[in-house]
Amino acid sequence: MGTKRNIVHIDLDTFFVSVERKFDPSLIGKPVLIGGSADRGVVAACSYEARKFGIHSAMPMKTAMRLCPHATVVRGTHGRYGEASREVTQIIHDTVPLYQKTSVDEFYIDLTGMDRFHDCYKFAGELRQKIIRQTGLPISFGMSSGKTVSKIATGLAKPNGQLLVPHGTEKAFLAPLPIKKIPMLGEKTCQKLYSYGIEKIADLQRVDLKFLNAIFGKAGLYIYEKAHGIDHAEIVPHSDRKSISQDHTFESNVTEIRTLETMLTSMTEELAGKLRRENKVAGCLSIKIRFGNFETHTVQEKIALTAAEHILLPGVKNLLKKAWNGHRPIRLIGVKLSNLCTGSYQINLFEDNEEKIKLYQAMDQINFKFGDKTVCRAGGMEIGTRNFNPFMKG
Known part of the structure; x- marks a missing residue:
């Protein structure tokens, strides 16, 4: 190597x-x-x-x-x-x-x-x-x-x-440990391996790659390499993506708050879902408004690290009130979540309760299986079927 x-x-x-x-x-x-x-x-x-x-x-x-x-x-x-x-x-x-x-x-x-x-x-x-x-x-x-x-x-x-763990001893170091010690090996994968009598990483090391591919498909190679201490993953420098955003240009200028809030809800949901899938949370929220005369305003606020819509949506609506007097026609509206850092949903548990966490997990699972916007809030449903192209900033 x-x-x-x-x-x-x-x-x-x-x-x-x-x-x-x-x-x-x-x-x-x-x-x-x-x-x-x-x-x-x-x-x-x-x-x-x-x-x-x-x-x-x-x-x-x-x-x-x-x-x-x-x-x-x-x-x-x-x-x-x-x-x-x-x-x-x-x-x-x-x-x-x-x-x-x-x-x-x-x-x-x-x-x-x-x-x-x-x-x-x-x-x-x-x-x-x-x-x-x-x-x-x-x-x-x-x-x-x-x-x-x-x-x-x-x-x-x-x-x-x-x-x-000195070079060359990785396999021996891993051998006596239980398979659940391998990062990203979920409960279901472990249960499947247990059913074949594979409990320790040593058991996994004795298994043929073809066998793992037959059971787990592409993930078979991941499991095989991790069990043997093979990992070529690079260290990605600290300056990885710091923001995620999405905006929408209306076909004709808009002055109805309901249309704007519906659009903001839909975009925020999509961005928050993406953050949760990438295991990220945001520390800053901003919205962009471009008026009919092309004048553009951006307002932002610092927020507690989160990837949860029930925290983000009130913030987004509040920023809209700050940025717009309710009269000037709007040509484009956008949402940006920034100050991103890796961190699981765990970080927002201070404000959350059990039902909300279970709801997010269920929504994310359905959307992951059947495609974004399969389930969303009623507030974002009217435009839930349209496709937006979120642009990612590096």
Whole structure:
């Protein structure tokens, strides 16, 4: 394969909890739940002490409190997490040649080629200590020849540890682990493999690629390579796409608010669905209006990281009120979601309840199977069948 790669995966341990503990040290050592109201909210994050009671993220807060009645519930503070994430990112940015931020608390670093001048594992260890010293946050990392093995190694290094998988030992390192440790291997895939008696990665390593292709089609190769520690995925630099937008030019100028709101609803739904599919959330919302005389106005507002329409839509409608007096004819209208970062839906659980999360999951599954706009809000339905061409900004 040519050059030996040195890939580091860094993960801030129980990030939200660790940040809250910095502000309130009395939470240290206690079971802590972060999330919405105890009545209908869900757990956005929990401490290791709470996990011992079987609590996990996205669990209804009611259930979590039943499992651990003496847990401390903290309502999340988005600003704090964003600030802590920026601090860590800055230290990494100033120290390493190439990195990829994949969520608020997770990074991949490529140290390939640096072994001519440094002991890469020692270098990564020093970076870890620097982050702990400067931010006060616990952090773990794994290092190997590829992203997948490094991510699995980080999981084993937690809490607050580090682990090296030397070149050539990837297969042996993976062998004793359960198959569910392979990232992106969902519950259904695991169940199917269990039905063939495949439980450990070692069992998977003994299986023929043809067999996996017969069962899983194209995904067979992915599973085969990951089980053997083969991963050529590159580190995509931090400057990946920062915004996603869509606009629509009307055939004739429009002055009816209902038409404008319907169009905005439809575009926002489509963009939010795309974000959720790409496992991204947005931190800024803006709308663009071009009037009949071609004069163009853009208004924007910072928002808590989200990919949920019930948070985005009121914001969009509010921006429309700010930008338009209700009289001037409008020629074009557009929506843009920016300040994107990778992060699962989990990040908006502070405001959400169980029913909403289940609804989004169900909508996304149907739209993914049968095509966008199969299901959408009534507000976006009148134009749900039209095709828009969202343009992506790099």
